Amino acid sequence: MTTSMPALSGYPRADGRKGIRNIVVVAYTVECAHHVARLIVNAFPGQEVHLIGFPGCYPNDYADKMMRRLITHPNVGAALIVSLGCESFNRVGLEEEAAAADRPVHTITIQNNSGTRTSVADGVEWVRWALESLAPQRRVPMAPHELVVATICGGSDSTSGITANPAVGVAFDQLVAAGAACIFEETGELVGCEFHMKRRAATPELGDAIVACVDKAARYYTVLGHGSFAPGNADGGLTTQEEKSLGAYAKSGASPISGILKPGDQPAGGGLYLLDVVPDGEVRFGFPNISDNAEIVELIACGAHLTLFTTGRGSVVGSAISPVIKVCANPATYERLSEDMDVNAGRILTGAASLQEVGGEIVDLVARVANGEKSCSEALGHQEFILTYKQFEAAAGPGCFPLKAA
Incomplete structure (x- = not known):
């Protein structure tokens, strides 16, 4: 299935890609x-x-x-x-x-x-x-299949899994259908969802690799003695790691999963990709990522032009290089932090908008930001960046990444 989205433009690069910023x-x-x-x-x-x-x-x-x-x-x-x-x-x-x-x-x-x-x-x-x-460089038309969109959640609460996250999932499905590459991650927050993802894998080998990827994350947290569950999540009404995982999983939508990426890997083409952010080998680096921005940087290193950041409690961070779009899950949070939020997905909770309507709004905003409109974090000057040590094996395995089309 294919779908249309607003016209895009970008700055042409020598390697054939196009950038939405210069x-x-x-x-x-x-x-x-x-x-x-x-x-x-x-x-x-x-x-x-x-x-x-x-x-x-x-x-x-x-x-x-x-x-x-x-x-x-x-x-x-x-x-x-x-x-x-x-x-x-x-x-x-x-x-x-x-x-x-x-x-x-x-x-x-x-x-x-x-x-x-x-x-x-x-x-x-x-x-x-x-x-x-x-300065003299000008934008040229950019096809949807040249766009790479990422998603992450931060400051999740009990509304995240029923408003902002599934709304991004709806947007991801539309973007993938239009030909874009979409990347979701946080394998430490997908524990318990691995067999749901396996059923969506493009190949059986990829399905097995997804299960192994999440198993690795579970072992990593077990060795560290903690899970990806912060006090703020509990204060926001989340009760278990499983509940948080199901909410995080909703961001991926329902499209088939095309492959697994590791930080710095580039998608082979359009489709939905899982980014494995948990280090390989012996557990030695402490937290897999010390902040949301560490994961945003890894998504950008995979070529993400922009990142959809869902939040229930509220987050104000942006990023260097690629714009961040905030999708707010909680209507009360949106009211308090409206200057930092791009999309009020909390309207789903109040009945003012449907999941499909908010998903469509996100796709429309992705196109506008891709064409040069500033997201709230950009307009406010947010350019957070952090990069630390990690260790990854060179490849995820032949079943994990599709070949480029001839």
């Missing part, structure tokens, strides 16, 4: 360069200059892959890399990755550039040049 990223490669990078970004208030970075001196394969995917994201038009100079992060490889993707790129090494003041001045000069270089 930003300059300033990327630091160690915490020691964070302050200098932030001062450079602060020189461009209200402009499309975003700060990202990795704090560790010693990167691992995960962190390196994530940074490479992020600076070549289709929403990124140019990249400035800020290095201290003695960290182990492969800044040369990062610059080569951006150059190979036909992005204007420049590296400032603070130790070789006379320190803070000179590095900030040189960075500001380069970013100003990059903005001027990007």
Whole structure:
């Protein structure tokens, strides 16, 4: 089945993808360069200059892959890399990755550039040049199958699973039917739903891999001695992990599941994908993700142009690189935090709107934001970003990812 959606437009990239934003990223490669990078970004208030970075001196394969995917994201038009100079992060490889993707790129090494003041001045000069270089670029038509949409929930309460989450599920079904790639995740919050997902898998092998993926998450939390259930969830009326899982699962809609991704993997085409965010191997990194924004960053690294963020208790975060659209589940929360919320799914609870109507509104808003309209978090200047250490195996297995169409 196919369905139509509003016309889209984006900025063409050399690799054939299109971006819905045309930003300059300033990327630091160690915490020691964070302050200098932030001062450079602060020189461009209200402009499309975003700060990202990795704090560790010693990167691992995960962190390196994530940074490479992020600076070549289709929403990124140019990249400035800020290095201290003695960290182990492969800044040369990062610059080569951006150059190979036909992005204007420049590296400032603070130790070789006379320190803070000179590095900030040189960075500001380069970013100003990059903005001027990007300014003449114009949008071109963008097909629905070129769009990647992600979803996450944060600050869930007892209304999340009956309003915002299933409304996003309705939107996902419409987007998938139109040809878009849609990504859902939070395997630690899908415990108990694995066999429901198995029945929706495109192949039997994928179904088995989904079960194994959720089993891994369950083992991970068992070793840590906690589940993905916060005090705020209980305060909001959720009673069990299973109840929260069923609500989180509703965001995926009812479309067949096309494959499993790991952070930084790109969808092979349109369809619904599950992102495995729980590290592989020995449990060693503490929490699988220390905040919602860590998962948003992983979704962006998979190519997500924007993220649908459902919340019952309320969350105000946005993200660097890709816009965040807030879908509020609770009508009382929407009333308190209306300036931070994009969609009032709580109207479903009061009878003012149906699930299908709110799902359609979300699809319409996705198109408007993709075409340049700012989401609430964007308009308020939210550009949160966090990247930490993780460990993943190189591939999820041959049954987990469909081949690209010939």
